Amino acid sequence: MSYKMAPGNDRFGVRMIGPTLLKYGTDSQKEKYLKEITNGDAQWCQGYSEPNSGSDLASINTKGKYDEETNSITITGTKVWTTLAHRANRMFILVRTQEGSKRHEGLSLILLNMKDKGINVNPIKNISGKSSFNEVVLDNVKVSAKNVVGKLHEGWMIALDLLNFERSGIDYIGWAERCFDDLLSYCKEKKLLETNSIKVKLTYLKSSLESAKIMTYKALWIKEQSNSIHMEPSISKILATEINIKIHDFAFEILNTKSIYINNNNKDYFAERIIKNRLFFVSGGILGGTTEIQKNIIARRGLGLPR
Amino acid sequence: MMDFSINESQKMIIKTLQDKLEKKVDFKLLNDKSEKKSDYKYGWNELLELGYIGMLNEVDSEDYGLSFFDFCLILEKWGYNLCEGPIIENSISGILTLQKFDKKKFQSIITQLSNSEKILTSTILEQYINKKNLPFISTNNGKTLISGKICNVPFYNESSNIILIAKSKLGERVVIIPSNSFKILENKTSLIGEEICDIEISNFDMNENNFVGTHENCNMIIDFMYYHTIISKCSETIGAAEHIFDITLDFVKNREQFNNKIGSFQSIQHNLSDMYVNINEARELIRSASKEKYSENFQTLSLLCKVICDEKISQLSWTAHQLHGAIGFTWDYGLHLLTKKILINKNLGGNINFYSNKIF
Known part of the structure; x- marks a missing residue:
């Protein structure tokens, strides 16, 4: 598809979160998201980098507060250089869900719907004059804990494995x-x-x-x-x-x-x-x-x- | 999906060879040899003892014999240990070529080459790129005679026969001539002490048994020998490069400067990473090419392997010297021998102009 320059190639879905869900996802996650990816119904984006977390990914600050009663997570923070976020309807995001945790500990990989309340996408123009990447501000975005890939607070290795699919x-x-x-x-x-x-x-x-x-x-x-x-x-x-x-x-x-x-x-x-x-x-x-x-x-x- | 696996049988072949070779590798003796203080030759007898020479099989077989891919894996270890002997010449231009193109006529010599009763050397890399001065075949009084000079013949003194390209009025032919029919014009020594000879033959009386194949398939035979030899040389080169990488990695992990192991400095680490990347890309390209011998891309792939080795692997050896500092610059340390082996292989069989003309 790249050779033919086919438009609409969702590399974040097909190449990154798709194989990751095959490996770590729950049955319901596989059923819902893999079907979307296979049908070409989804455009994913990747919520990893932050204004102060680029190459040093383990320093991320975006916080996710887990509420046991509602089994939900409320996410607040800013992601940046988020390619295709302006077109995406899905995002996989790396969030610090364990309060006080440092570096690789206490992180979770979470699946978001870009239409969720509290997500704001601000396009950034790149060197070629196009806005392929964006700043994504998350302001108290509430998401079900069922959208966590793997175990809560144990997302680092999954996030790394996903990077290997990307690379x-x-x-x-x-x-x-x-x-x-x-x-x-x-x-x-x-x-x-x-x-x-x-x-x-x-x-x-x-x-x-x-x-x-x-x-x-x-x-x-x-x-x-x-x-x-x-x-x-x-x-x-x-x-x-x-x-x-x-x-x-x-x-x-x-x-x-x-x-x-x-x-x-x-x-x-x-x-x-x-x-x-x-x-x-x-x-x-x-x-x-x-x-x-x-x-x-x-x-x-x-x-x-x-x- | 391409298959990059090494099967159990191949792992065993490599391990058996590595075990046998590692027990005897001696840089001191190899150093002496490169100064002509010793005639130490390493690897050939070990290979004969293992019986690997005679196992190269024309047809890939799962239960018997070595495929060309297996052979290239052996050559990686061969190059790693700086072994010396006509393994490529004897196996590719000898056993494999004769099996493929003239098996019936040469069955006896194939058997002798396989059990080392005879040893064949080849001039293919020298003659393929320089066809202006091929020995000439003429007829006189009903006799078929061959005369001419050939430069840079490897392993001449060990060989019983030479396979070479000659030309006649009708075009080129591949012929096998007993080595003792030639006269040595000049004995030369390579950078690492290998003997190379310029030789001459004058009015040697040939018969049908000296000719391999026919006029019609001569170019095919020559190409077969050349491209298989190119891949083989690349496998040998990648082995030498792996040895360079191993000793360099070991060196930077142990060498201390500024109260730190130099391998902890990022600039050194990135150099090692670059070396590792280049070895991996070259190795996988060569291995993949060695599996593609029946593909129409085989010839181009072979040349691309040689280009990668010539460009990136030779650069890797210079990087290794830079990382070693003065110790790598000395005669006493084995690095110089491995570097020289890579340089020798780089200059065999053509250069970038030759390859690019072939590819485009």
């Missing part, structure tokens, strides 16, 4: 492969392959694209094999986001001045798409944990290097 996403590779194929066609059409340096650069890009694709498949395969934490999702995310950007950068270079104009009269769809995507893909190396965070994960959790 092993195949869509980065789909975008990169599409851009590479279009670029190659463009180079053939303009007879640019007669220039050795261009051919050499394309060879390097193709080899990295293939290895990133293989590692993405491996990340997906290994998630199916066992529940333990593996490094492949982090490896896959680093490689896939980097090659995506490298291919777009080279396309930008090849297209030269054609790629610096964005206007409605631009008939060169490929050139217009390259600059828009290149600007948008700045986010690839940031969302779901920056490249630097992935390297920290590999070094510390994977290779056992000391803090």
Whole structure:
């Protein structure tokens, strides 16, 4: 779908909360939400980052007060950089539900309806001029405790597992492969392959694209094999986001001045798409944990290097 | 869904080989050898003892023999332990090629190669990229004669036969010639002490038994040898890279500076992560290519593997030197041997210009 640039691809539902619910959800959660995702009736968004909690996700402050009598949770706080929140009807959100808890303790992963009273979405314009992400303010949003994924106060590991589903996403590779194929066609059409340096650069890009694709498949395969934490999702995310950007950068270079104009009269769809995507893909190396965070994960959790 | 698993039988093959090799690996002797103070050769006899040479099978079989994928797993360990011997030449250009293209005619020599009564070396990597100076086949008084020079032949002194490309008026042919029919023009030594020879043959009288395949399938045979050899060399390279990674990880976990293990510094950690990422991507691409031998993408995939190794794995060895500091720069530490092995493999079989012309 990414290769074909199909609109309406709900990666938060299909790729993140869907597989997470399959693994940790209750029967009623599976029945309700998986059906919606499968039918394409839902658009999910991810309530993780906060104004002061980016790479350091465990420092989140959004609070959820549990009421035993009504078996409900009242959520107050602010989430930010929430991609597609302006279009979403569902959100999975990480909330500190245990009062006084610190870091990884006392957190819960909760499913919200974006139409719930007290949710306000404020779009933020990004580098490409679009409002793909948002600030989401939650003011005493009341939700049933039945919407907690896994156990109350024990959401951290589930949230991390969900991130691994996100990181092993195949869509980065789909975008990169599409851009590479279009670029190659463009180079053939303009007879640019007669220039050795261009051919050499394309060879390097193709080899990295293939290895990133293989590692993405491996990340997906290994998630199916066992529940333990593996490094492949982090490896896959680093490689896939980097090659995506490298291919777009080279396309930008090849297209030269054609790629610096964005206007409605631009008939060169490929050139217009390259600059828009290149600007948008700045986010690839940031969302779901920056490249630097992935390297920290590999070094510390994977290779056992000391803090 | 692609399958990345290593089955029990493959795990056993790798472990048996690793156990056998680890008992004897000796960087001191390998160092001496690279200075020509010793003729130490490591790995070949161990491989013969395990019987792995003769088990490479043309057809992947679940109950007998080694597939090409299995063979590449062996080569990873082979490269890890800096082993030396004509395993790739003997197995790919010898056993596998002869089985596939001329099994009936060469059944006897296949058996001899499998039980090491004969050892075959190959010139494919040198000749494939430089076809201007191939030995020439001519006819004279009813005789079929071959003459010419070949440079950079590996394992010439150990071999009983050489498989090579020659040209005739009708085009190229693959031929097998007894090694003692050649004369050595020059003995050379590689960066890590491997012997390489420039050799010459003059009016050697050939018969039908010297020719592998036919004129019609000659290019197919040459391509088969080249692309399988390229993947094999990449597997060997990735093994050497894994060894570099292991000793580097061990080093940064133990080396202390500023009252801290240097592995606790984020800049060092990110370098290690980069190395780990590059090894994983290259390894999985190579393993996946080794399973694709019947696919139409096999040739392109093989070249992409070589490009990844040449670009990222050679860079990885330089990063390892940077992280080791001065100790890695010394002759006494094994890192230099592994780096040199990777550099040697990088320069075999072509370069980025050659590969990009093939791919596009």
